[in-house]
Amino acid sequence: MGQFGIGQPVRRKEDVRLLTGKGLYTDDVNFDGQVFGVFVRSPQAHANILSIDIEAALAAQGVVAVYTGADLVADGVGTLITDVEMEDLSGKKMFRTKRTFLATDRVRFVGEPLAIVLAETLGQAREAAELVMVDYEGLPAVGSTAFAASPDSPPIWEEHGSNVGVHWENRPVAEIDAHMAKAKTRVTVDIVNNRLVPNPMEPRCAVAKFDEESGVLTIYAPTQGGRRIQGGLAKTVLNLPPNKVRVISPDTGGGFGIRGKLYPELGVISWAARKSGRPVKWRGDRSETFVSDYHGRDQINHAEMGLDENGRVVALKVHTILNCGAYMAENGPRLPVSGGGRIIPGVYDIVNFYFSVKPVFSNTVPTDTYRGAGRPEANFLMERLMDAAAEATGLARDEVRRRNVIRPDQMPYRTQMGLLIDSGDFDGNMKMAMEGADWENFPKRRAQSEKNGKLRGIGIGNFVEAAGGRPTEEMRIRIAADGKATVFAGTHSHGQGHETVWAQLLNEFLGIPFDDVSLVQGDTATAPKNSAGTFGSRSSWMGGVGLQRSAKRIVEKGTKIAANLMQTEPEGVSFAGGVFTAGTSSVTLVEVAKAAHEPKNLPEGMEAGLDESYFLERDPEEFNFPNGCHVCEVEIDADLGHVQIVNYVAVDDCGFVLNPVIVHGQVYGGVAQGIGQALTENTVYDEDAQLVTGSFMDYGMPRAQHFSMIEALFNQVLCKTNDLGVKGAGEAGACGAPSAFVSSVMDALKPYGITHIDMPLTPDRVWRAIAEAKAATAA
Amino acid sequence: MLIEVNMTINGRAVSGKVEARTLLVEFIRDIQKLTGTHVGCDTTQCGCCTVHVDGKAVKSCTMLALQARGKTVLTIEGLANADGTLHPVQEAFREHHGLQCGFCTPGMVMMGVDICRRHPNADEQTVRHELEGNICRCTGYQGIVEAIVDASAKMAGGQA
Numbered sequence: 059m060g061q062f063g064i065g066q067p068v069r070r071k072e073d074v075r076l077l078t079g080k081g082l083y084t085d086d087v088n089f090d091g092q093v094f095g096v097f098v099r100s101p102q103a104h105a106n107i108l109s110i111d112i113e114a115a116l117a118a119q120g121v122v123a124v125y126t127g128a129d130l131v132a133d134g135v136g137t138l139i140t141d142v143e144m145e146d147l148s149g150k151k152m153f154r155t156k157r158t159f160l161a162t163d164r165v166r167f168v169g170e171p172l173a174i175v176l177a178e179t180l181g182q183a184r185e186a187a188e189l190v191m192v193d194y195e196g197l198p199a200v201g202s203t204a205f206a207a208s209p210d211s212p213p214i215w216e217e218h219g220s221n222v223g224v225h226w227e228n229r230p231v232a233e234i235d236a237h238m239a240k241a242k243t244r245v246t247v248d249i250v251n252n253r254l255v256p257n258p259m260e261p262r263c264a265v266a267k268f269d270e271e272s273g274v275l276t277i278y279a280p281t282q283g284g285r286r287i288q289g290g291l292a293k294t295v296l297n298l299p300p301n302k303v304r305v306i307s308p309d310t311g312g313g314f315g316i317r318g319k320l321y322p323e324l325g326v327i328s329w330a331a332r333k334s335g336r337p338v339k340w341r342g343d344r345s346e347t348f349v350s351d352y353h354g355r356d357q358i359n360h361a362e363m364g365l366d367e368n369g370r371v372v373a374l375k376v377h378t379i380l381n382c383g384a385y386m387a388e389n390g391p392r393l394p395v396s397g398g399g400r401i402i403p404g405v406y407d408i409v410n411f412y413f414s415v416k417p418v419f420s421n422t423v424p425t426d427t428y429r430g431a432g433r434p435e436a437n438f439l440m441e442r443l444m445d446a447a448a449e450a451t452g453l454a455r456d457e458v459r460r461r462n463v464i465r466p467d468q469m470p471y472r473t474q475m476g477l478l479i480d481s482g483d484f485d486g487n488m489k490m491a492m493e494g495a496d497w498e499n500f501p502k503r504r505a506q507s508e509k510n511g512k513l514r515g516i517g518i519g520n521f522v523e524a525a526g527g528r529p530t531e532e533m534r535i536r537i538a539a540d541g542k543a544t545v546f547a548g549t550h551s552h553g554q555g556h557e558t559v560w561a562q563l564l565n566e567f568l569g570i571p572f573d574d575v576s577l578v579q580g581d582t583a584t585a586p587k588n589s590a591g592t593f594g595s596r597s598s599w600m601g602g603v604g605l606q607r608s609a610k611r612i613v614e615k616g617t618k619i620a621a622n623l624m625q626t627e628p629e630g631v632s633f634a635g636g637v638f639t640a641g642t643s644s645v646t647l648v649e650v651a652k653a654a655h656e657p658k659n660l661p662e663g664m665e666a667g668l669d670e671s672y673f674l675e676r677d678p679e680e681f682n683f684p685n686g687c688h689v690c691e692v693e694i695d696a697d698l699g700h701v702q703i704v705n706y707v708a709v710d711d712c713g714f715v716l717n718p719v720i721v722h723g724q725v726y727g728g729v730a731q732g733i734g735q736a737l738t739e740n741t742v743y744d745e746d747a748q749l750v751t752g753s754f755m756d757y758g759m760p761r762a763q764h765f766s767m768i769e770a771l772f773n774q775v776l777c778k779t780n781d782l783g784v785k786g787a788g789e790a791g792a793c794g795a796p797s798a799f800v801s802s803v804m805d806a807l808k809p810y811g812i813t814h815i816d817m818p819l820t821p822d823r824v825w826r827a828i829a830e831a832k833a834a835t836a837a
Numbered sequence: 838m839l840i841e842v843n844m845t846i847n848g849r850a851v852s853g854k855v856e857a858r859t860l861l862v863e864f865i866r867d868i869q870k871l872t873g874t875h876v877g878c879d880t881t882q883c884g885c886c887t888v889h890v891d892g893k894a895v896k897s898c899t900m901l902a903l904q905a906r907g908k909t910v911l912t913i914e915g916l917a918n919a920d921g922t923l924h925p926v927q928e929a930f931r932e933h934h935g936l937q938c939g940f941c942t943p944g945m946v947m948m949g950v951d952i953c954r955r956h957p958n959a960d961e962q963t964v965r966h967e968l969e970g971n972i973c974r975c976t977g978y979q980g981i982v983e984a985i986v987d988a989s990a991k992m993a994g995g996q997a
Contacts, residue, residue, distance in 0.1 A: 076942055085866075259973065723934045755882060761972065767982075
């Protein structure tokens with residue numbers, strides 16, 4: 059393993075470009091003759107559209123066109139896709155919502171787009187958008203998840219008659235009631251898992267042009283891989299074959315799960331570019347991000363857990379309500395079920411498990427995948443139950459966990475939801491995290507904090523998640539005559555450092571110098587045919603193994619060419635470190651690459667070039683299982699309710715670590731989003747379903763001050779189901795952080811008898827909880 | 838009505854016609870085509886658009902192009918040496934993995950340079966406090982804080 063091989067802390071190739079302002083993001087791209095598109099969005103949460111008057115807007119200076127939903131419908135544009143099917147135990151299927159790319163007769167959430175204005179300048183388009191007059195007939199709105207689930211809420215989809223899309227259950231509840239009845243101790247928790255706005259730092263935007271001559275529609279947009287968007291645009295919006303639609307995602311300013319979707323805006327911009335005959339640019343601003351990017355989380359959980367006299371869990375019942383928003387997005391109700399629910403027993407060996415999910419509709423932005431996509435919610439719930447169990451049984455928080463974790467000798471472990479966990483050392487994670495955080499000496503530190511007038515608490519949270527996403531990916535390696543390699547990736551890096559890690563893989567497996575590897579990604583015209591993209595913490599596995607096997611094919615072909623050059627048989631040729639050897643003679647890969655491009659050097663019948671790809675397909679039910687344990691320590695100023703993290707240890711088992719610097723970065727970032735959810739972030743709708751937190755002024759993005767240095771440790775257990783031994787790393791932090799953090803705050807607040815505060819634990823909420831506890835004691 | 842403005846950007850005298858409402862960041866990005874400076878919000882919160890005006894860090898989304906008339910502006914494109922040698926803050930960001938997607942990075946680096954200028958040998962808490970006006974969604978700020986602390990020490994050492 060050389061300095062630039064896998065496992066090494068190689069600094070990133072992409073950094074110099076991004077640090078010197080040479081990155082190329084979508085808004086940096088302009089087409090000659092482009093116009094600016096500005097969306098007219100609904101200020102109403104729920105209303106019938108009686109009429110849309112575009113006359114004044116059309117007459118405004120610089121305006122090129124104004125289009126409404128009716129124009130799209132008339133042109134045969136279809137509806138957005140919900141790629142999920144669920145049914146209840148009786149076989150009754152879930153209600154499917156229909157969403158047009160622009161609202162036509164009804165708007166169902168604040169910010170829903172219903173028209174677009176094209177004008178020569180952005181300023182003109184903005185001003186003209188103000189002139190589009192929409193006559194609304196207001197309807198009662200549903201702003202909260204709890205209200206949406208109640209039978210009293212007015213149905214948003216009248217044809218369905220209820221705001222509950224389906225009542226999914228994994229089994230009849232009666233099967234578990236019998237086990238629950240036998241439990242010695244029972245605990246319940248009620249959790250509001252707060253709605254989050256993902257907020258990648260680059261606001262969503264797009265620029266599209268239609269070339270009449272070639273009939274190709276090209277759109278630049280920040281995505282997590284354009285292939286699926288290409289398919290949707292071609293089929294649903296443009297009625298073109300997919301090869302006539304080109305989606306390019308250059309440097310992309312963050313993804314976090316929400317960027318892999320065919321959003322309405324992408325469809326409308328593409329369609330408008332063709333319709334108007336002018337390239338169209340949409341520069342979304344942050345306010346639009348808040349009302350148009352899909353939101354994350356937003357669940358209400360009620361759970362009950364029974365334990366026997368030994369502190370072993372004997373039964374678990376979980377009831378989950380998921381707020382889907384006004385429409386089911388692409389993944390919609392999949393999140394709590396196959397995203398999170400499948401791993402709900404977490405790292406614990408729990409056999410008797412009942413799980414119920416109700417996806418509900420409300421007049422809010424649709425929810426979809428956001429870093430963890432159901433797994434953070436599931437892990438948070440399990441860990442709050444474990445803390446409650448500790449409290450009820452009198453066992454220490456780590457002890458009750460230790461008694462229930464799946465042990466290494468139980469691996470592979472088949473979960474109640476049918477997944478096979480191949481590997482993991484859950485008890486070892488806890489031990490490493492607690493030692494790393496000096497758990498043993500916490501009482502001394504607490505005493506010191508008390509002397510300084512502060513409360514202090516320590517908390518623990520285990521997690522496991524299922525990573526891998528969609529089960530197919532394709533990667534390609536092309537080696538030029540000069541020996542330099544280009545990776546054509548189906549995966550898409552938008553911060554994960556693939557330019558670096560893929561070069562490390564080629565350095566490792568082909569001996570190609572790190573600097574001689576370049577990456578081509580983010581363009582459907584050059585991506586391998588069966589590419590998918592980056593989401594679900596899948597790239598290290600699907601992209602990494604795909605690349606490793608492509609490299610193997612390069613070696614196979616190279617061996618034949620080398621044998622020909624050395625005038626020997628391929629069977630006698632070996633390859634290592636970039637050199638083919640047969641006996642005492644050898645040729646380098648560079649020499650082989652040169653020969654590969656000269657047909658006279660090739661064995662008969664061999665195609666020229668050194669260009670191999672690999673289509674990796676795995677069992678769709680097979681995942682890898684990143685896991686770990688986080689320990690968080692906080693100090694609280696009880697007079698202000700202010701919580702400060704003072705120590706944080708994250709132990710992660712993400713299998714083989716391809717680049718520790720980059721994986722540490724993934725852990726820090728994931729933890730920060732988890733802490734963001736637990737400490738600062740909350741999406742608030744009022745009772746009229748108006749979004750109250752619609753900008754960075756109102757929405758609590760975590761800042762540098764909210765953190766202390768995070769100590770990230772690895773407890774590597776190689777994954778047994780892929781050749782590289784890798785497990786996902788991107789989402790783990792967000793899965794582990796909320797529970798460890800909340801556990802630490804509750805530990806600090808124990809003197810007040812406070813056992814639960816819903817996230818985020820803002821100074822306001824913490825202060826109120828303390829004040830109420832004090833008032834109750836005084837009364 | 839368009840108004841002519843002149844200023845110096847990255848050591849070069851530039852001019853352009855702007856509307857009264859044109860923001861400095863729009864002048865930099867759309868008229869001067871220096872796209873390294875980014876726009877991440879519309880409420881002066883995120884700091885992606887941070888540049889230096891007359892040597893001080895400024896959010897260029899919160900200043901009109903007209904207000905920068907005659908001033909000296911430094912953007913991320915002008916920070917490294919002409920021979921390509923990175924500024925110590927840029928180098929430290931690379932070393933400490935202070936960037937992932939790269940979108941907030943130009944603003945973070947320009948702010949980092951400003952912090953280093955005002956706080957030689959800055960400690961972690963100072964840097965965290967000073968970064969109040971810059972949001973990053975990828976890194977958890979860890980590499981950014983480490984980088985600025987490190988660069989601040991190196992730059993102070995270099996001046997001594």
